Amino acid sequence: MSTRTEQKQRLRDERVARERAAxxxxxxxxxxxxxxxxxxxxxxxVGVLIxxxxxxxxxxxxxxxxxxxxxxxxxxxxxxxxxxxxxTALGNPKAPVRMxxxxxxxxxxxxxxxRDVLPDLVxxxxxxxxxxxxxxxxxxxxxxxxxxxxxxASAAKQNRAWQFADLFYxxxxxxxxxxxxxxxxxxxxxAAGAPAGPIVTAAQQGGGDPLLAQADQEASQxxxxxxxxxxxxxxxxxxxxxxVSALDPSEFQAQIDAVLKE
Amino acid sequence: MKDRRLxxxxxxxxxxxxxxxxxxxxxxxxxxxxxxxxxxxxxxVESSRYAELxxxxxxxxxLLGYLAIGATTLVRGEAARMAGSALxxxxxxxxxxxxxxxxxxxxxxxxWCVASAVAMVVLAALTTxxxxxxxxxxxxxxxxxxxx
Numbered sequence: 001m002s003t004r005t006e007q008k009q010r011l012r013d014e015r016v017a018r019e020r021a022a023x024x025x026x027x028x029x030x031x032x033x034x035x036x037x038x039x040x041x042x043x044x045x046v047g048v049l050i051x052x053x054x055x056x057x058x059x060x061x062x063x064x065x066x067x068x069x070x071x072x073x074x075x076x077x078x079x080x081x082x083x084x085x086x087x088t089a090l091g092n093p094k095a096p097v098r099m100x101x102x103x104x105x106x107x108x109x110x111x112x113x114x115r116d117v118l119p120d121l122v123x124x125x126x127x128x129x130x131x132x133x134x135x136x137x138x139x140x141x142x143x144x145x146x147x148x149x150x151x152x153a154s155a156a157k158q159n160r161a162w163q164f165a166d167l168f169y170x171x172x173x174x175x176x177x178x179x180x181x182x183x184x185x186x187x188x189x190x191a192a193g194a195p196a197g198p199i200v201t202a203a204q205q206g207g208g209d210p211l212l213a214q215a216d217q218e219a220s221q222x223x224x225x226x227x228x229x230x231x232x233x234x235x236x237x238x239x240x241x242x243x244v245s246a247l248d249p250s251e252f253q254a255q256i257d258a259v260l261k262e
Numbered sequence: 263m264k265d266r267r268l269x270x271x272x273x274x275x276x277x278x279x280x281x282x283x284x285x286x287x288x289x290x291x292x293x294x295x296x297x298x299x300x301x302x303x304x305x306x307v308e309s310s311r312y313a314e315l316x317x318x319x320x321x322x323x324x325l326l327g328y329l330a331i332g333a334t335t336l337v338r339g340e341a342a343r344m345a346g347s348a349l350x351x352x353x354x355x356x357x358x359x360x361x362x363x364x365x366x367x368x369x370x371x372x373x374w375c376v377a378s379a380v381a382m383v384v385l386a387a388l389t390t391x392x393x394x395x396x397x398x399x400x401x402x403x404x405x406x407x408x409x410x
Contacts, residue, residue: 046352
């Protein structure tokens with residue numbers, strides 16, 4: 001038989017144990033709720049990060065609106081942001097190496113180069129002032145190429161040639177399908193951050209820009225008959241054809257590094 | 263004791279992640295090719311448009327994430343545990359998205375990125391387990407003073 005004191009003690013112990021169990025259960029419930037809330041918050045943050053990564057992050061800061069419905073607007077702005085651009089030249093005007101790219105805006109391989117190689121070259125060499133890139137628009141493929149080249153030449157006058165060309169490639173349609181309409185040009189120009197009016201007008205007027213004649217003349221000089229083709233050399237020196245077997249960044253890096261070491 | 267082990271495991275894996283993301287951040291800013299087992303895979307991933315998020319290298323974001331998760335193991339308390347878990351869950355979610363991009367969008371695999379993704383997923387599991395463990399510790403009977 002337990003004494004009255006022992007009984008009291010036992011009852012107290014049982015009550016304390018019950019209180020502790022209830023407290024522990026409450027704590028567990030609260031923690032579970034907090035963890036659930038963190039999972040939801042984490043999912044929301046990941047969603048925002050993915051939206052930014054996909055370039056769907058709303059206002060692109062260009063102030064000119066549009067570019068809606070085009071692929072890659074944010075990425076293109078980001079790629080060229082802060083890099084000096086004059087005419088068709090991109091990068092430090094005193095860079096030790098110059099590389100000239102002959103393009104046709106309708107050419108799918110030019111688009112592939114722009115997608116797979118150009119970002120690497122911009123980050124690795126152009127941003128660091130070691131390489132200046134230049135564009136020479138050709139019109140091999142057909143009528144849409146002529147419209148596109150005229151628009152590019154006009155975008156170059158507004159120092160937006162690189163954004164214009166990149167966005168054009170990323171939204172390229174089937175060759176000579178008539179997709180290079182004034183609306184398409186307007187949309188690309190606006191997404192490139194250039195006032196679209198003069199570019200659309202130039203595209204509608206077609207050729208005649210001195211840049212197109214210069215591109216044709218240089219293409220004949222280097223014996224270029226396909227796009228994309230490249231010539232490279234030290235600043236102030238002669239340019240030589242750049243030979244690559246694949247549109248792979250490492251192929252270009254090897255050649256650029258070799259010219260940098262000359 | 264179990265929490266101590268979890269804390270050490272989180273710190274160790276965060277350190278591994280710090281090493282990986284530190285290396286990838288160096289590669290990004292130095293403009294050198296990463297050491298890669300798959301031919302050109304890392305370079306293709308590193309030079310893709312997904313290598314940066316709003317102009318900030320993804321590797322640098324990872325570095326900061328691992329630093330923050332590691333730091334939560336140095337701070338006592340429920341808030342630090344919860345913060346560690348939330349950070350690791352965000353990191354794991356975003357790492358899984360990047361792995362998806364490697365496989366189905368960039369069509370190249372960078373083993374450094376995959377290793378980092380695995381580290382982040384393991385960290386998410388460990389930090390969440392650690393956040394659950396917290397109430398075990400906070401019971402008065404488990405406190406050192408109560409044992410003495």
